[in-house]
Amino acid sequence: MELSKNYIPNEVESRWYEHWLGKGYFNSKPDEREAYTVVIPPPNVTGVLHMGHCLNNTIQDILIRRARMHGKNACWVPGTDHASIATEAKVVGMLRERGITKSSLSRDEFLMYAWEWKEKYGGIILQQLKKLGCSLDWDRTSFTMDSDYYKAVIEIFIKLHREGIIYRGLRMVNWDPVSKTALSDEEVIFKDIDSKLYFVSYPLTDGSGSITVATTRPETILGDVAICVNPTDTRYTSLVGKEVIVPIINRKIPVIADEYVDAEFGTGALKITPAHDKNDNELGKKHNLKAINTLDAEGKFTAEELADDTPSEQVLSYNGVDRFVLRKKIVEDIAALNQIQKVEDYKGQVGTSERTGAIIESRLSLQWFMDMKKFIGQHPAIVSSVATDKIKFHPAKLKNTYSYWMDNIKDWCISRQLWWGQQIPAWYDGEGNYVVAATREEAFEQFKSQNEKIKIDEIFQDEDCLDTWFSSWLWPMEVFKGVSSPGNPEFNYYYPTTTLVTGQDIIFFWVARMIMAGYAFKDKQPFADVYFTGMVRDKQGRKMSKQLGNSPDLLGLIDQYGADATRFGILIASPAGNDILFDESALEQGRNFNNKLWNALKLIKMWEGRQTFGVNRESSGVSEVVKSKTHDSRLTTHDFAVTWFGNRLSQVKMEVDEMMGQFRLSEALKTIYSLIWDDFCSWYLEWIKPGFEQPISTSVYQKTVVYFEELMQLLHPFMPFITEEIYHLLQENTDDLCVKQVQAIPSSNKSILGEGELLKKVISALRDARNKNQIKPKDPIKLHIQADTISGYQSIENILMKQVNAESITYTKESIANTIVVAVEKDKFFIETEKQLDSTTLKAELLKDLEHQQKFLESVLKKLSNERFVQNAKPEVIALEQKKQADAQARIKTIEESLKNL
């Protein structure tokens, strides 16, 4: 069969993915094996694959594939999140394009459109994961609004409400005026902004002057109910208890005193607007002040609550004006009254909505909350499991972040003024009473026990739905129906899951809450290890964003480089616990690696039909000169290469095992990459390679094929497609690499590994000497070796000759004149060449080396002559220093001799 010049991934990848699917390799059913369970962090149902997903899911696939090959029952559950705000916003946008406003639709009509949209676009992202090679058990695909899942969420709400953990209350919440919903604290992102500090004066009612207040939010002035100063602030002592007049609205408000006010800031006087600021609200409560709301749900002015003040024409003209326009307007209007003292530039922070980016309003509203302190208090393992590594975080530094958040946890606002999501199971009668129940019928029964006259169609359900995270926190349980069908065999087998792979950015949103849910509802941790990936940035370190246009088209990249190369590229650039700086050149490196593998395959395939049977006809592939030599080292030469690589392979397999155990995936991949490229291709294959059109011994050939297969098996979790392809092209294999079980690792022989390293060093040193002396690669040399023990070199003569293009090797006890001298450890090599040698350059080189060695020796001697070192250091450390000394002295002697030779 003719193999193409370069590896072409596309056809190979889709072919193998189909094959694996057809064989059902990704499907898992409970059996006697140990389970290795991973649940995917469910992407937004309407999402498309981006670099973050790519990194995330590549890592999960590596872990899953490796577990599958190591005798585990690997189960990786796919699915999507209904993502209430994000999805609802998309649906609203889609409807707007069609000329339909949300407000013109009933809830049911809207949900119909939303489901339609979900069916059409939902799960595109799952198809994209297939392109990446993810070995997910597709039969288990879940969605956070599946009917059982929906029921589970409702059940949990009812349970927590019954336990008094969930309550309804009028609180200041983070209000997103764009999506017109409350948000949890976690959904608010604070951003630095340039704003202005306005100094507004409020005249005293007694005409004795005025108080100036500094504010960044003049648009809320119409909601002012007091001016507050610090009681110790002597500037204002005499004014406390007096009244001032709010500009424009002419409301009379008191001047009060409270420790809260910082006398140093602004003018030391603070205006109190309890309806629009959390702190003001607290102060308002404390001082028994009314909250006057002046903004509606969209952040537009409303005069509704100003009735007591009999609003003027001017005030009424603000009706419906957006908060930011209103700010300008009010400033102008107050300026017209000469009550703006000055305006300063001010750098402040504002909260923005994580989803819509809108600036958050603090707004007093009736919402549902979870009492987190109480909840966590009931399940101490939520905090301790992470501290004690019952749940291990990678990187461990995030443990601090976690425990700090837990220690300072605030109540969780779980209601959202949205329709897309689990509707809150609270039911109201017309009089403001409510009950919590799963169905209208159950709610009706509850109401009836209090009020016999009530009719079932008189009660109505809460319009709001639950925070998305209130459903996703059940994910590791409910994908196995652990909540809706507790104690079922699947759940018992797969839960707790093994490893969670997710982004650091959702540690509070999701990871922490899954841990809470796990302990609270099943009394078990949801997973044993959490691998946190960093954020994917561009190579300048900027976040990927649509605005910057620095977010690469992932499917395009997969098309261009192949999925294996993409996986390689993203992982190789991704040290554990750090952000990754994405650079397309890493994918190029991955593609080149594919090609390297492909070419190694081509080389080995060339030998397939050229095997000789029996050792006598074995060819070393080197020149006739070798064959005429007195002793025959040909057999041992290949034996050495084969034995050495076998040992090297074992050694690296051990290292990889160790790294994988510590979740150092990027390093593991680098290690395998170097094993394949350097040890296998550059050294081993070159060592066993027969000469042009020469045969190769069957035993070496077969051993090489096995090695290559084992390398492919080691690499398979990282680059599944090309490894499977090569596995099948190497020889007729009836099984598939994807599920081929990994054998126990034989131990490796240190002395053979050491010989291999020495050989590499000698070859490199001799090649370097050739290079420096400008001996052309084609010019042969005669090599003389001076070593204490020559047997080691005799067994690898053929490799050495071929690798440094020597036409002969002889052994000598003395230095040889007019040669280039190379010293490696204690052995000396004399390169004899036809070429005229430039003795000055040689001399300079040697002198430079001599100086270096002498300096080194000096430092070693200094150490050894230090009595305290000899007394305190461990014996092996001293022995090592002594060896350094001996080696350095030997080398200095060699160099000095060589200098005499010149």
Place this chain on the structure above:
RNA sequence: GGGAGCAUAGCUCAGCUGGUUUAGAGCAUCUGCCUUACAAGCAGAGGGUCCGCGGUUCGAACCCGUGUGCUCCCACCA
């Protein structure tokens, strides 16, 4: 404002218990090669004040202190 982390080659990072030939890798750079698997390649090389300063120690990239510079998390001084 509070906390955590980081600083090692041009870039991205290893360096795990303080001692492993006076610091390693990949990428990039430079030199020489179209050597019959591979120029998406081969062979080789150069490149470091381990952020500054001080300390502990026989010995420090590693431990301690301090300064500087970044990054992240938490926290709504209007």
